Amino acid sequence: MTFYSQNGLTRPVRLTEATRRFAYDSLNHKYGLDTRKTPAVTLDDAEGYDSLTPLERYDLAVSRIARDAPIRICEGEKLSGAATLGNAIGHVVPATYHGETVCRSVSHLTIDFETVLKKGIRGIRQETERSLEKYAGGDREPFVRSCLSCLDSFALWHARYLEALEGMPEYAANLENLRRVPMDPPESFYEAVQSIWFVFAFTRLCGNWPGIGRLDFLLGDYLKADLEAGRLTLDEAREILAHFFIKGCEWVSGGNYGSGDAQHYQNIVLCGVDRDGREVTNEVTMLTLDVLEELGISDFPTTVRLSRNTDEKLLRRVAEVMRFGGGILAVYNEDLIIDALTKYGYELGEARSFANDGCWEVQVPGATDFSYLPFDSLQILQKETLCGYAGDVDYPDYESLYARFVSDLKSNVDSMCRAHEREFLGYDDEAGDWRWTPHMPCTVVSLFERACVERGLSYLEGGPVYRIRSPHIGGLADTASSLYAMKKIVYDEKRLTLPEFLTVLKNNWEGEELLRQTMLRRYTYYGNDNDEADEIAARVLNDFADICDSRNDICGFRFPAGVSTFGRQLEWSGRRLAAPHGRKAGEVLAANCSPTPGTDLRGATAVIRSYCKADLTRMVTGAALDIRLLPGDVKGEEGLDALCALMRGFVALGGFFMQPDIADAAVLREAQEHPEDYGTLSVRVSGWNARFVTLNREWQDMIIAQNEK
Amino acid sequence: MRVSEIQRFCMHDGPGVRTTVFLKGCPLHCAWCHNPETQKPGPEILFWQNKCVGCGACAAVCPVGAHRLTEDGHFFDRSVCKGCGKCAEVCCAGALSPSMREMSVREVYAEIERDRAFYGTSGGVTLSGGEPLAQGDEALSLLRLCREGGIGTAIETSGFFDGDLLPALIPLTDCFLWDFKDGNDERHRQYTGASNGPVIRNLLRADELGAVTALRCIMVRGVNMEEDHYRAIADLWGRLCGCLYVELLPYHAYGGSKMTALGGRDNGRTDWIPSEDDMARAADRLRALGTNLK
Structure with missing residues (x-):
């Protein structure tokens, strides 16, 4: 029973054998496969189903889920509650009516666990009842009634667990905890963890994929009080936290699922300042790092908020855990992010409380209706600005070419945002104003989002405090490097004309291998700390941010910019044409803000420098940098120095989000051939981790190519 | 300055993250040299025959006709090459690369x-080579700039340089990574082309002047992994006040392919590579002799 680590490093053992076994079984699909056995509850026998409104159908589905979903108590578990319906893993409400799925579900949000802990479900119910009085008879009443219905369902599910645990003396502690939480506020660390887990599990049981948010912020005070009173030891607390992480793997079910079997947007955020500017880092932070270090567990991915003031010891501890490989830990630069959020208009306390959407996109947790709008800037350049290389497109100078690209970028972003507005907002002629239109029911998550209940509006209908649609530019490095390549060879050096060059590209470099090799080697592209190349990337981002920021703020709908590809560089590869920086059509190109694979020749510090030249405060929801390190780079004390230096530099230079991974392409290739030997090897994909063997071949090849040096 | 290469994010050339500047030119000619392209002071072209695609661009630009492409392949006549690097500039295959550039x-x-x-x-710059102090004045100016700019400094030296540089050098250098290749002077002469006398004299003088040093000893199996060398290392260690540690570096044969690219024969000697056991035995012996090993 070993948990994979690179470099032959031995992970420390602090947890009990039983807990380690629980982790090992979870990672080897025991509970995920069990979850898949029961895909959904059925509404087939519901009377008058056809005459129900969508919201009523949703409420019915949730009540049936609460009533009929299998109860699961894993052997020796310290926390109870489980999301046991398989279709939830497929991002839908796991209920069917004659084979049809009733409703889709919600992700890309972190729910408001702070309020859950502070008020308990009972407190949320009281608030809902107040809202009912306020909105009775109005058009918001159905939503508020739906909230009450879902709270009833929640209570029913809770009661089923109490009943199940009743006759099981070995779970007396679980039962005792659940008698108080999550209905009432917890009085101990153990209860607090159970409270968060139970609400998280119910939300997931109903098909949603929420993130966790700031775990050490949420739990730190409870642990401190218990430790001071001598009610709990650190070792006991670590076991409880470990079970929280292990339970989080209950959807890990093996098999090849494209992007892996553990991508359910359930990130955790650690460290950083609280609303008042005080550092949060506490014993829970350290215990969480212990658990990650020992189990190398693929869920939940965890991000540490760093700043210029981050304690040297903490930084080193983060490096130590990172070094085992698996890419489970990533880092934010909170100095820059808080600056970005306040510049964008968030109040300082709100900005300081940032977490993410369960992946790495930054949001104010429990208060944000978030989604992102991805697009490929490289295809805009190729197919619009350069007309698909057809005809006799030409620009007299680089600036004209660039200006045209920005205008194409603008029209794409505009129409994308407009289409999205139309989906959520409608113009009310009578009122002479925009208003939210009815949308897919999502009451369960709305219950746990600040302001929804109070406003009587659902999560997708204007309920949350912030409504964010973030255009995400993809293909950044390749667009910048394409522009740079054309600038150099056509305009600066005048070695050939633009139409001549485009003809070569149109023919996918056919018969022009020497020119292609020249383009690959003659110039230093984005990712090598070459100011001229990097400034093009920085300029594209700046112009993109201008485009996003200039949009009207209708109904509080905002469009902050961000950068991502996640794994879309795979699906885009088939639609992209040959690229000027020596790339053939169909090649899998750069991820997120990272350089095109194979172009970064000057090491990790140069990549970070290139990335940080852009003003990343303007990428309000995030700009991710993947850094791939070889095991040899991080060996020994010097290796820890290296990781610490990279993180310090990343903060000092103004990075946003960095996900370092330590993996050897040779080892990954070995895992491809012998998956059975590498069940617990995980790699960083983008905002999530994947156990490598559960990625399909295409994804595996992409990760291997990124690790090739 | 004649710069062979500037490498960033180096973890093994002194403490912390470092940028290593490899300067060109070395008074020694060690048979085991790992960076043979830095030996000669002047420009040379590295030619990687296996990468050549036979496009002929080099022949077209070469002002002295050093490149000739025939049906039998690409011939590079080094006797006429002036090292101007024009060929490397147009080589799209990466088969030709310059061994240095002139930089201020x-x-x-x-x-x-x-x-x-x-x-x-902890990190900063490391001047390496070649013998970085063969370009003593330039090295001093560079170190001075680094000092003024608050960047840490280290020098990786063969110890074979003009000792009069030392009084100016020492206040500008945080740490010397000082090679001690062989305590047996006969072997030293045979394998490096020079006596170890100046190396030891410079080292002792540097120590007297307050230099912080680390001894770096390459271990070449069948050549210098001998008791007399170990005793000489231990003896030096005992005489130095400012020496932090002794580091043993195993010989590797990677320099060999670069020798070929420089027109020499592949002098990589796999029989010289010490095994892990050999290294452990050397370390044990040096520890027994009282040295502090890294």
């Missing part, structure tokens, strides 16, 4: 400064 001290400093954010309190 300011330009080199600007490159070093790029990674300032990563150096922290």
Whole structure:
């Protein structure tokens, strides 16, 4: 029973054998496969189903889920509650009516666990009842009634667990905890963890994929009080936290699922300042790092908020855990992010409380209706600005070419945002104003989002405090490097004309291998700390941010910019044409803000420098940098120095989000051939981790190519 | 300055994250040299025959006709090559590359400064080579700039340089990584082309002047992994006040392919590579002799 680590490093053992076994079984699909056995509850026998409104159908589905979903108590578990319906893993409400799925579900949000802990479900119910009085008879009443219905369902599910645990003396502690939480506020660390887990599990049981948010912020005070009173030891607390992480793997079910079997947007955020500017880092932070270090567990991915003031010891501890490989830990630069959020208009306390959407996109947790709008800037350049290389497109100078690209970028972003507005907002002629239109029911998550209940509006209908649609530019490095390549060879050096060059590209470099090799080697592209190349990337981002920021703020709908590809560089590869920086059509190109694979020749510090030249405060929801390190780079004390230096530099230079991974392409290739030997090897994909063997071949090849040096 | 290469994010050339500047030219000619392209002071072209695609661009630009492409392949006549590098500039296959470029001290400093954010309190620049102090005046100017700019400094030296540089050098250098290749002078002469006398004299003088040093000893199996060398290392260690540690570096044969690219024969000697056991035995012996090993 070993948990994979690179470099032959031995992970420390602090947890009990039983807990380690629980982790090992979870990672080897025991509970995920069990979850898949029961895909959904059925509404087939519901009377008058056809005459129900969508919201009523949703409420019915949730009540049936609460009533009929299998109860699961894993052997020796310290926390109870489980999301046991398989279709939830497929991002839908796991209920069917004659084979049809009733409703889709919600992700890309972190729910408001702070309020859950502070008020308990009972407190949320009281608030809902107040809202009912306020909105009775109005058009918001159905939503508020739906909230009450879902709270009833929640209570029913809770009661089923109490009943199940009743006759099981070995779970007396679980039962005792659940008698108080999550209905009432917890009085101990153990209860607090159970409270968060139970609400998280119910939300997931109903098909949603929420993130966790700031775990050490949420739990730190409870642990401190218990430790001071001598009610709990650190070792006991670590076991409880470990079970929280292990339970989080209950959807890990093996098999090849494209992007892996553990991508359910359930990130955790650690460290950083609280609303008042005080550092949060506490014993829970350290215990969480212990658990990650020992189990190398693929869920939940965890991000540490760093700043210029981050304690040297903490930084080193983060490096130590990172070094085992698996890419489970990533880092934010909170100095820059808080600056970005306040510049964008968030109040300082709100900005300081940032977490993410369960992946790495930054949001104010429990208060944000978030989604992102991805697009490929490289295809805009190729197919619009350069007309698909057809005809006799030409620009007299680089600036004209660039200006045209920005205008194409603008029209794409505009129409994308407009289409999205139309989906959520409608113009009310009578009122002479925009208003939210009815949308897919999502009451369960709305219950746990600040302001929804109070406003009587659902999560997708204007309920949350912030409504964010973030255009995400993809293909950044390749667009910048394409522009740079054309600038150099056509305009600066005048070695050939633009139409001549485009003809070569149109023919996918056919018969022009020497020119292609020249383009690959003659110039230093984005990712090598070459100011001229990097400034093009920085300029594209700046112009993109201008485009996003200039949009009207209708109904509080905002469009902050961000950068991502996640794994879309795979699906885009088939639609992209040959690229000027020596790339053939169909090649899998750069991820997120990272350089095109194979172009970064000057090491990790140069990549970070290139990335940080852009003003990343303007990428309000995030700009991710993947850094791939070889095991040899991080060996020994010097290796820890290296990781610490990279993180310090990343903060000092103004990075946003960095996900370092330590993996050897040779080892990954070995895992491809012998998956059975590498069940617990995980790699960083983008905002999530994947156990490598559960990625399909295409994804595996992409990760291997990124690790090739 | 004649710069062979500037490498960033180096973890093994002194403490912390470092930028290593490889300077060209070395008074020694060690048979085991790992960086043979830095030996000669002047420009040379590295030619990687296996990468050549036979496009002929090099022949077209060469002002002295050093490149000739025939049906039998690409012939490079080094006897006429002036090392101007025009061929490398047009080579699209990466088969030709220059072994150095001429840079001003300011330009080199600007490159070093790029990674300032990563150096922290321990990292900085390491001057290496070649023998960096063969370009003594330039090295001093560069170190002075680094000192003024608050960037940590280290020098990786063969110890074979003009000892009069030392009084100026020492206040500008945080640490010397000092090669001690062989305590047996006969072997030293045979394998490096020079006596170890100046190396030892310079080292003792540097120590007297307050230099912080680390002894770096290459271990070549069948050549210098001998009791007399170990005793000489231990003897030096005992005489030095400012020496932090002794580091044993195993010989590797990677320099060999570069020798071929420089027109020599592949002098990589796999029989010289010490095994892990050999290294452990050497370390044990040196520890027994009282040295502090890294």
